[in-house]
Amino acid sequence: MIPILNRINELSRIEHSSGLSDTEEAEQAALRTQYLQILRGQLLTTLLNVSVMDELGNDITPKKLLDKKVANDQ
Structure with missing residues (x-):
């Protein structure tokens, strides 16, 4: 659980x-x-940990997501 959530809820009350x-x-x-x-x-x-596969098992992950994965690894 996110630690600050208790304080956020307390302030809301x-x-x-x-x-x-x-x-x-x-x-x-x-x-x-x-x-x-x-x-x-x-x-x-x-x-960044998701891969999209079609019915035949081919990786069809969108290029934008693949580019973001590569950029994040560097």
Whole structure:
């Protein structure tokens, strides 16, 4: 699990119950940005490990993905 998720959820509960201070709003925005960066990184890592195969077993991975894999390996 992503460690900052607990704090994001805590701030969300506070926001819904009593509202957030300016400091808490800034912290929430920063944590959400960081969370999205983590998710995007995980998704990219997953996609870089994907190969697309047709029914005959031929690799038909899109060229754009292959190029990104090569660029990431360097």
